[in-house]
Amino acid sequence: MTVVPVMLGEWEELSPSGDSPTRGLSFRREPAARALAADLAESGKLEIRELLNGLAIQSKSFVGTIRLGPLQVTIRPKMTGFPLVALLRYAYGLRNLFLYGQVEMETTDRPFQDLLLSQLSAEAAELLSRGLHRAYRPRHELMASPRGRVNFQRLARTGGVRQSALPCYHHLRLADCLSNQVLVAGLRFGAGLTADLELRARLRRLAAVCGENVTPIRLDYHVFARLEREANRLTRAYEPAFRLTKILYRDAGAGLGREAGGLPVPGFLFDMNRFFQAVLSRFLHENLDGFRVQDEYRLQGMFAYVPGFNPQRRQAPAPRPDFVVFRGGRVAAILDAKYRDLWENALPRDMLYQLALYALSQGGGMRAAILYPTLDPRACEAVIEVREPVHGMGRAQVILRPVVIDELAEMVSLSDPATARRRKEYARHLAFGEK
Structure with missing residues (x-):
């Protein structure tokens, strides 16, 4: 199928008239794309209407890239370059790490998610250079050289010392902990969101290095809730990477159906309204x-x-x-x-x-x-x-x-x-x- 690329800005409208790329397009043979367009319009993320002469598109406050049938829509943020990077770092507490060169930051044809993914790769590289966090994990095993505490109950059940090893209970300091599992899962998840081959290779390379001897996990909202419960001062350096991973997971698939475990949607839409609110919230609280x-x-x-006129007993x-x-x-x-x-x-x-x-x-x-x-x-x-x-x-x-x-x-x-x-x-x- 031929993919028709469409580039829009925030709050911009494209009609199917004249030489518009959406002229003559429809979702007639794409029922799934038609249903997705209806869900996007209902959620207020993007409005796509089928007209007699083609598709009319109205962007909102969401930026990113999404694919619907024959259409690939890319919505660019109005703010670019230094202001966008500075406010992203400020809103989400990201470190001032190297991202793009100045020329790359000024380009407007890069998908917005690549900026977040580049920051995530920089955060992961910084953590790797410092040394990944390790946590103590309990182990029960037979050991020829006893370590930790001898499990005398297990020893008694086997009838005493009849072998060259003793059952021991001890702790190993391992990189296979939740923090590194989420970091690796976020890098692998992010690699699937970009079409930039160099960025994708960098994310996969970092995931392979960080993921050595780390059990793979699948991201979901239960994992993020557990991560929040287990956070402490030892994992504070990971917080910027965790914030980026959560943003990428939340807004991938246009954020439709993720909490309910719905089917993934081919795309990424980031809510600039929520981002702007986060910037102002921190600024007002601090100053x-x-x-x-x-x-x-x-x-x-x-x-x-x-009183007397609330038959459904609803909250006001x-x-x-x-x-x-x-x-x-x-x-x-x-x-x-x-x-x-x-x-x-x-x-x-x-x-x-x-x-x-x-x-x-x-x-x-x-x-x-x-x-x-x-x-x-x-x-x-x-x-x-x-x-x-x-x-x-x-x-x-x-x-x-x-x-x-x-x-x-x-x-x-x-x-x-x-x-x-x-x-x-x-x-x-x-x-x-x-x-």
Whole structure:
């Protein structure tokens, strides 16, 4: 089957008109691809519609590559190069290891997952150069030279010493432990996600070296839960590699059906909205001195079923802003991260309605802000007033506050005292609009 490559940016639409590569394409003979397209649209990851003259594609906040029947869709992130790498490292606590040369980092035709895989290979190489973690494992075996503790119960059951070896219980310090098993499994899993032959060979080579005398395992969410339970200071150096492995596993196959053990999907889609929220979460938590930041705080009591009119006995919905900033016991700011450049694009109605509810939940005169990314240094905040429709009195305000990506990436990559003060000032600006 001939594969038709399609390249898109975030929040971009491609129609099947003119010389579009999707003109004349359909999923008529591909029922599995049609079902996958419906699942992607329902989950909000990617919208593909079948029209009379071909396929129309609408990208969202997800980037990566996915294959659907005759179509291979690659969605590129808007931010590239240094800002993307710096913010990825900052959001997920990755080390400042060598990735690409500057020219390779600037290219926009590389799939996004290759950036994560290159960082994973660098993390694995760093761990290998330090020496892999080893853990003590119990062993029961017959030994001619006794080691550890002699198992006298087993010895008594055999009728005493009648052979040249004694049953011993001892511990060996081995590399065959969960940390290395997950590292090797992540490298092997990642090798199947890239079409870059050099990167794939590097991942497989690292997996072969790290996996010597390590029992192979299969990644799943139970393994990641066990890994989190067993984490300690001895495995702290592995944490960046584990985060990358979990991201790659979660978003491979477009993230569809993985938790339920569903069939893998040929592709990888990374949620830039979740990534942007992770960047802001760490930045606000670290730099808002004197305030408490709570992620995804539930606004209790805003909605309630009328007594006697809840036949299904359902719990009342509770809105959950991305960040609520507290000063003492009082709400100082309500913030929501939206990965859409609202300086270049109009504000969608659903975002406006959502933020208006957040603002109104705290009484008259309250404000709620959308934090959105932009590459334009001229971007400044806009304010929308929510008014009482009869008399036109202001009830609340929705603020569109830009986060200049280049400026934020520069601040999180430097550690001098002047930049530290600048980060704290910028955090107050993001939370409260202060200059």
